[in-house]
Amino acid sequence: MIALVQRVKQAHVDVDGNTVGQIEKGLLILLGIHQEDTPVELKWVAKKVANLRIFPDDEGKMNRSLIDVDGEALVVSQFTLYGNTQKGNRPSFIASAPPTIAEPLYERFVDELSQWVNKPVGTGVFGAMMDVHLINDGPVTLIVERRKEEVKV
Numbered sequence: 001m002i003a004l005v006q007r008v009k010q011a012h013v014d015v016d017g018n019t020v021g022q023i024e025k026g027l028l029i030l031l032g033i034h035q036e037d038t039p040v041e042l043k044w045v046a047k048k049v050a051n052l053r054i055f056p057d058d059e060g061k062m063n064r065s066l067i068d069v070d071g072e073a074l075v076v077s078q079f080t081l082y083g084n085t086q087k088g089n090r091p092s093f094i095a096s097a098p099p100t101i102a103e104p105l106y107e108r109f110v111d112e113l114s115q116w117v118n119k120p121v122g123t124g125v126f127g128a129m130m131d132v133h134l135i136n137d138g139p140v141t142l143i144v145e146r147r148k149e150e151v152k153v
Contacts, residue, residue: 003031004078006141007136007141014133030132034147042109050067050113073121110123
């Protein structure tokens with residue numbers, strides 16, 4: 001599972017011209033689900049994202065988490081994060097989980113993150129064409145990834 005995490009001043013997602021999810025200060029999370037991902041990976045990634053110390057403290061150092069600043073989160077499904085560009089010029093998405101696997105894991109990730117931050121988490125619409133609007137804060141952008149073979153059960 002891979003989460004591209006962006007610290008934002010605000011963000012929203014539109015589908016067919018209608019806003020379906022929006023947040024103020026917090027994190028925009030583009031979430032890619034690998035074909036081998038399980039609930040173990042999503043729990044690890046959700047916990048890591050909620051606890052990343054990437055918000056400034058009183059001295060301006062990145063020392064506070066989303067939980068610490070009572071920030072909001074917006075999660076958008078992004079199967080292209082597992083696009084392989086090693087051969088040719090057309091990406092291969094074979095490593096991305098098919099919708100039947102990815103959608104339930106995406107929904108569980110949103111629920112898990114919501115528990116960590118103790119508030120509802122905004123979302124896009126799984127599988128839809130979306131317009132994602134954001135105002136980066138910093139900018140601060142990180143990749144959080146956990147693969148099945150890395151997880152010690």
